Amino acid sequence: MTKHFGDASVKFENPPVIISAAAIVGPKEGEGPLAALFDKISDDILFGKDTWEQAESELMRQTVELCVQKSGLSAGDVQYILAGDLLNQNSGSIYGARSFERPFFGLFGACSAMGMAMSLGSMLIDGGFANYVVASASSHFCGAEKTFRFPLELGTQRAPTASWTVTGDGAVLISATGRGPKITAATTGAIVDLGQKDVNNMGAAMVPAAADVIAKHFRDLNLPHDYYDVIATGDLGMYGLKLLKQMLSQDGFTAVERVNDCGLLIFDTQKQDVHAGGSGCGCSASVFASYFIKKLRDGEIKRMLFVPTGALHSVVTIQQGETIPGIAHAVAVEG
Amino acid sequence: MDIFWAFVIGGAICVIGQILIDLTKLTPARILVFFVVAGCILGGLGIYDRLVDFAGAGASVPLPGFGNLLARGVMRAVDERGLIGVVTGGFTAMAGGVTVAVVFGYFAALVSSPGMKE
Amino acid sequence: MTAKNFEKMVKEASPKSAVFLNSVKAFLVGGAICAVAQVLYNRFEAMGFAKDDAGLIVAAILIVSAILLTALRVYDRIAKFAGAGTIVPITGFANAIAAPAIEHKNEGLVLGVGAKMFVIAGPVIVYGTVASVIVGLIYYFVR
Numbered sequence: 001m002t003k004h005f006g007d008a009s010v011k012f013e014n015p016p017v018i019i020s021a022a023a024i025v026g027p028k029e030g031e032g033p034l035a036a037l038f039d040k041i042s043d044d045i046l047f048g049k050d051t052w053e054q055a056e057s058e059l060m061r062q063t064v065e066l067c068v069q070k071s072g073l074s075a076g077d078v079q080y081i082l083a084g085d086l087l088n089q090n091s092g093s094i095y096g097a098r099s100f101e102r103p104f105f106g107l108f109g110a111c112s113a114m115g116m117a118m119s120l121g122s123m124l125i126d127g128g129f130a131n132y133v134v135a136s137a138s139s140h141f142c143g144a145e146k147t148f149r150f151p152l153e154l155g156t157q158r159a160p161t162a163s164w165t166v167t168g169d170g171a172v173l174i175s176a177t178g179r180g181p182k183i184t185a186a187t188t189g190a191i192v193d194l195g196q197k198d199v200n201n202m203g204a205a206m207v208p209a210a211a212d213v214i215a216k217h218f219r220d221l222n223l224p225h226d227y228y229d230v231i232a233t234g235d236l237g238m239y240g241l242k243l244l245k246q247m248l249s250q251d252g253f254t255a256v257e258r259v260n261d262c263g264l265l266i267f268d269t270q271k272q273d274v275h276a277g278g279s280g281c282g283c284s285a286s287v288f289a290s291y292f293i294k295k296l297r298d299g300e301i302k303r304m305l306f307v308p309t310g311a312l313h314s315v316v317t318i319q320q321g322e323t324i325p326g327i328a329h330a331v332a333v334e335g
Numbered sequence: 336m337d338i339f340w341a342f343v344i345g346g347a348i349c350v351i352g353q354i355l356i357d358l359t360k361l362t363p364a365r366i367l368v369f370f371v372v373a374g375c376i377l378g379g380l381g382i383y384d385r386l387v388d389f390a391g392a393g394a395s396v397p398l399p400g401f402g403n404l405l406a407r408g409v410m411r412a413v414d415e416r417g418l419i420g421v422v423t424g425g426f427t428a429m430a431g432g433v434t435v436a437v438v439f440g441y442f443a444a445l446v447s448s449p450g451m452k453e
Numbered sequence: 454m455t456a457k458n459f460e461k462m463v464k465e466a467s468p469k470s471a472v473f474l475n476s477v478k479a480f481l482v483g484g485a486i487c488a489v490a491q492v493l494y495n496r497f498e499a500m501g502f503a504k505d506d507a508g509l510i511v512a513a514i515l516i517v518s519a520i521l522l523t524a525l526r527v528y529d530r531i532a533k534f535a536g537a538g539t540i541v542p543i544t545g546f547a548n549a550i551a552a553p554a555i556e557h558k559n560e561g562l563v564l565g566v567g568a569k570m571f572v573i574a575g576p577v578i579v580y581g582t583v584a585s586v587i588v589g590l591i592y593y594f595v596r
Contacts, residue, residue: 027451045451051559142451151556152449153523154573155532155539155548156363157356157475160468195456196463198360204463208454243466247454273453338491345487345542346480352537353479357470363540364573367549370541371581379588392490395508396515397483397541398577405581409589413596421593425585431509432516432543433578436550437570439520444554444566447524453533 003126006220008188008213015182016125016133018333019175020071023290024063025282026141026167032267037290038168039066045142045167052143053091059282060085060096060138063169067134067289071173075100078173079130082121084113085138085281086165087147092138111206111235112189112310113137114170114285115329119186121174122331131176137308138169139280148199148315159200163237164274166266170285172293181296187217187330191312195323199313202324203240203263203276206309209326210236211247214307217330218253225255229301232292233328234284234308235263237276262287262308284308296335306331337391344390348397367398374402379410404428475536482531482538490515490542512543519544523551549573 003010022039030041040062047058060083068075081100084107085092097104109116117135124130142152144165150156174183192212196205210233218225236244241261249256262284263277288306295301309328318324352370355361361369377383383403386394394400408428412420490511497507522528528548532539539545550570557569571578 053559142449145452146449146556150363150573151552152452153447153526153529153548153555154363154552155529155535155545157533157536159360160470194454194459196459200360201463201467204467208459239467243462246462246466337495338488341491342484342488345490346484346538349479349483349538349541350476352483352541353476354472356537356540357472357475363545363549364576366537366540367546367574367577368580371577372584375581375584375588379592390487392494392511393484393487396487396490396512396543398543398546401543401546401577402581402584405585406588409585410592410596413589413593418593421586421589424589425582428585429578429581432512432546435513435516436520436547436574439517440547440550440554440570441566443520443524443551444558444570447526447555448558449552449556450526453530 006216008190008216009185009220010123011185011221012122012126012183014126014176015184016122016174016176017178017182018172018180018293019178020067020173021171021289021293022063022067022070023168023170023286024059024066025286028272029166029168029266029286032272034266034287034291037294038286052140052146053087054095056085056087056092056138056140056143057095059140059169060092060136061099063138063171064097064100064134064136067171067173073132075102078102078132078134080105080121080124080133081136082107082117082133083136084108084117086110086144092140092143093136096138109327109329110310110312111279111281111283112308112327112329113281114288115234115306115308115331118172118174118183118331119188119329122183122186125174125176133174134171135174136169136171137281137285139165139167139282141165141167144280158275161201161203161239161276163203163235163263163276163279164267165280166278166283166286168282168286170282170287170289172289181293181333181335183331184334185221185332187213187220189213189328191325191327193323193325197323199318199324202279202311203237204243205311205324206236206326206328207240207243207247210244210307210309210328211251213328213330214248214305215251215253217305225253228258228303228305230304231259232304232306233259233261235277235279236261236309237263237279238269239276265291296333299335301335303332303334306333340390341393344386344393345397348399370398371402374399375406378403378406401429401432478534479536479538482535483542486515486542486544515542515544516547519547520551523548524555546574546577
């Protein structure tokens with residue numbers, strides 16, 4: 001019997017369990033409203049290393065190590081590591097995972113990486129191909145600036161719609177058995193491009209993909225709109241979230257007040273001068289692996305739809321005049 | 336008085352740049368290019384020198400002043416050396432400024448490293 | 454939803470830059486840089502330097518100051534306030550040379566510092582040179 005439903009969704013027969021989670025962030029995130037929930041806040045933006053790239057890898061390595069450690073298992077028990085980040089050729093994840101010497105899938109989905117890793121990890125487990133899988137996603141403010149924007153010391157002003165890349169990593173250990181929130185279903189996003197070109201307003205570019213995958217999820221699995229207590233997108237930021245709510249309600253979605261965005265949870269947008277909010281692979285990943293996992297375990301949230309969002313452009317395609325393709329993956333987690 | 340006009344005209348040229356940044360989404364590199372080329376054209380037409388006479392550093396310090404310097408340099412070189420001046424004048428005129436920037440930029444890179452933005 | 458309709462929605466939902474306030478800041482800081490330059494220029498002229506030489510000395514002082522502030526990680530903080538006020542003066546050109554050189558030093562002294570130094574300022578030199586040759590050619594034929 002197939003576990004595939006409707007257009008793009010899967011429902012897990014034996015829902016995989018998130019038995020452990022860890023989130024490590026940088027100094028600015030450590031000054032934000034979620035500070036008390038992170039496992040570790042590094043005062044050093046370089047994480048003791050020499051370059052931004054090494055710093056992100058070290059952040060990823062520490063987070064995955066801690067996540068496995070918290071479960072009582074050892075790295076050798078992990079059958080697959082699925083990880084993604086924003087650096088070219090997934091450098092953050094690759095150099096971070098290098099020392100574990102475990103089977104590794106490097107994923108690129110820009111900031112949707114955590115959704116991708118959790119979906120695929122759950123499929124591996126429910127498919128019977130693994131018992132323990134680690135899903136991780138990371139980003140580093142300075143590495144992302146260097147890769148996608150400008151040198152840090154260049155005197156520029158940020159647009160009001162620009163977001164602030166989170167320095168952080170969130171990792172979860174997904175298991176076939178055990179105690180913890182369960183991943184019950186997932187909807188894989190298609191690439192959606194409504195012609196947005198402004199790299200200083202990536203929230204807007206990702207909104208159509210988020211709206212699309214959310215609509216498909218409810219349709220495919222035939223769920224009432226108020227099924228989830230929370231629908232949390234990855235990094236649309238305040239203007240993107242506003243647009244998403246507008247778009248969803250235009251399409252007749254009735255539970256828009258339950259939609260929130262991880263980029264607005266991780267920073268205090270009033271006090272921290274991050275403009276539209278937080279962004280990056282590590283934004284949704286670290287918020288999920290700290291804030292949401294706690295609420296799910298405590299029963300404050302019974303069911304949530306986690307929807308990390310990604311902008312799939314590259315510096316080269318933008319210079320060539322291409323538009324910004326968006327993507328979003330929906331993962332249903334029940335406490 | 337010349338200091339006052341340097342302030343006003345220099346500030347005004349920066350305002351043009353600010354409006355371009357905010358309304359057109361031009362990147363910094365494009366803005367720098369726009370100003371240098373504009374200054375060079377206005378310099379070639381002899382217009383920019385009049386602004387320099389009036390505003391002094393207010394006109395010569397912003398990047399159009401750099402473009403104007405190139406135009407003035409190339410025209411002077413053409414006067415002195417004819418067609419050869421066409422290919423030597425611009426670079427000669429910018430030699431001092433660019434050399435200082437490159438050399439000090441190089442040493443800055445040796446001693447400094449980038450830091451987190453605020 | 455068509456791209457055109459969505460673009461309209463995005464425009465309505467997204468805030469505009471504070472053009473007026475930004476312009477005031479750019480005016481004040483950019484104007485101040487030029488005023489300081491004028492003071493310096495007057496000094497050097499009074500010391501007996503020829504016009505062109507005094508101009509170059511002032512430009513050199515501004516360039517070195519901007520690079521120093523860049524190396525001290527201060528220039529980008531001023532620029533966050535000043536915007537075009539620190540981009541358009543020659544100090545912005547100097548910052549555009551130093552910032553990528555510093556950022557890419559980890560990629561080595563040749564391909565990092567040497568090559569990346571010009572990623573932002575390089576186009577200025579390219580377009581300035583091409584424009585000067587066109588001006589020179591026209592001048593050669595019409596003078």
